[in-house]
Amino acid sequence: MSQDHTPTGARRWLMSTNHKDIGTLYLILATFAAVVGGAMSWYIRLELMEPGIQYIDDFQLYNVLVTAHGFIMVFFVVMPAMIGGFGNWFIPMMIGAPDMAFPRLNNVSFWLLAAALVLLVVAALVDGGPGTGWTVYPPLSSAEFHPGMAVDFGILALHLAGASSVLGAANFITTIFNMRAPGMTLHRMPLFVWAILVTAFLLLLAIPVLAGALTMLLTDRNFGTSFFIVEGGGDPLLWQHLFWFFGHPEVYIIIIPAFGIISEIVSTFSRKPIFGYLGMAYAMASIGVVGFFVWAHHMYMTGLNVDTRAYFTAATLVIAVPTGIKIFSWLATMWGGSISFETPMLYAFGFIWLFVMGGVTGVTLANAGMDLAFHDTYFVVAHFHYVMAIAAILAMFAGFFYWIGKMSGYRYPEGLAKLQFWVFFVGVNVLFFPQHFLGMAGMPRRIPDYPDAYAGWNYVSSIGALITIAGTILFFYIVWRTFRDRVPCPANPWGVGATTLEWTVESPAPFHTFEDMPDINAKASVE
């Protein structure tokens, strides 16, 4: 607390133990990965713009692009940006802590992730790359059907990314439980802190299961075991159970931090405290708990016993209740508010729209009977991009515009940012809405060419991708303008609605946040 020297250069950025610097590093890594992962998806959409093979005549490469896009977006864009980036930056500030509980561990977490990204790139470049999809189902991912080192490098990349996440999770849990300022009780924590806490527990419980499965796959491939190999007495479905036991909580790991960001923004710009604060916090917690008991809804078409499918249908439908509570509580927070529509709030509206759209199609897919029509079609692609992927991206944009003044000390150009929202929002809807039609009509996922009847909506979808590219380029222009124009940002640019602790310190937030311990009892910021 008393040390106020600030390291510079390589010492500051390579050996950083400061939560803000590490948060910045995470955001930079996520931005870089987003460009790479985004470029892959745009290449895919370019190929799919018209029927026939235009650009990607190597179908292994096509499968590798599909696989790498998924891995990169999940593990190297959304998770680092939300948890590593915004989480690192604002969790300590919001609870009045001087830093994370384990600053050196924090540094290790980041550099493990950077190493994982390198391994993933290597995986894509050696021996034809992993063309397994991000689900890595054996036997396709076994040594017999993917000889060479590509899948092994992919496994090691996920191992390192997983270790990074687990260490980060332990760090967040310790920080939130032990380093809150006096008066910052659990039931007074901002909802973003609740969101990261729930997410950290999900990581802590889900990632080790993935790690176990990955290790089994690795030994199957290299050391003669046969956990998933039928000829040796193994079972490919064991992988699917283990993978989805991790994989379903993983989608909440992605979206719950987004809930937190959106809750902060909705409250701030409505000039009202969150409606039903406790309900909101415990809705997230219950989504997290129930999320561990629904994994086989990804496996309805594997030949599971019909009673098992009936159970997973019922259990999955239950999740609609807490998610409904969240949506209605956001609307009720706005109700009676005095709302201003700066860019973060526009993004919050956009998020709610996407989440509701993806939420209702999720109710459809929860039903094992109806899922037959949709499983492995573009309907599923549309669903999870709406509810999870693009919703998370919108929440990241929302968080960026909400906090960039606090992080950099500069205001972003508001008019351009509003334009950027509209371009991006229209783009993603034109991109993904028609995919519902394609899926209902029966178009399978993960194919490089399609029957000619699907040409129309695929063309529209690719036009949407072009609009999205324009929105993305505009975003980077805004970032550049923000740092070039250097319009100073006041400590609190959002007015009376912004009640969390980060708005009480100057902008940019000082290297060491709090000179004095903040007094929450006097402030009672959260009801």
Place this chain on the structure above:
Amino acid sequence: MKKHIISSWIFSGVFALSGILFSGNAIAEEYRSSPWQMGFQTPGSESAVRIFACHDLLLYIETAIVVLVLLLMVYIVIKFNAKANPVPSKTTHNTMLEVVWTAVPILILITIAIPSLKLLYFIDKTEEPEMTLKVTGNQWYWSYTYPDQDGLEFDSIILEEDELEAGQPRLLSVDNPVVLPVNTNVRILLVSNDVIHNFAVPSLGLKLDTTPGRTNETWTNIDKPGTYYGMCSELCGVNHGFMPIQVRAVSKEDYAVWVEQAKQEFAQNGEPGSLPASGTVKIAAVISQ
């Protein structure tokens, strides 16, 4: 021309004009998707009819929810913007409201779950199979076996573009379609020779993995003669997109005639080691042209 009314996607903010649509097939008795189609394919079996009907019901409920949220958002934007409402209210609790928005969704979910679970048990298996078809997934083609017909067996491989005849759809047509009789309970057994594939025919309400090491079971009962198309629906490697399924449904009499012909035509296939090499090499060559 068959027509099937599908429900509207009227909640689409982007394509608000869609309304109620008709998805017709370009050619009579061809059960596959048509250009700019916005709904399901024409159903060709009781399973498909029930799946699509169940989804139509669900779509009305979901459309209502989305419209409700949209209207609330519009109302909020108009009524509670900073100009219209300069002083925010302080309300942060309303127990009644919170109970309602927890209880009403539960009731809606129960309303959905009952027909949905009935559907699930209906489409699962047939109690009274009249014949059996065994489907084997291979990288990257399907093999069909008729255990009731002295092990009649043949492979079904995608037609290359220069092999297509007029009217045969690209990427959906095969050299030897699987032939089934109409109005017959067909038990379908699914196995795999290599990786996981998925045998899917949307218009028949069929979709199930073929997984090495296990035999999966499903069934169909096809309503009318015609050609029903599908594609492999589980990523299975390089040519995953190029192993279509073509089902030709014929009358029971025609089926009996076909069986006798097929036994002659595929006579050598019953012997071990006589399966043709996979067609993937030449397919890959054609696709890349």
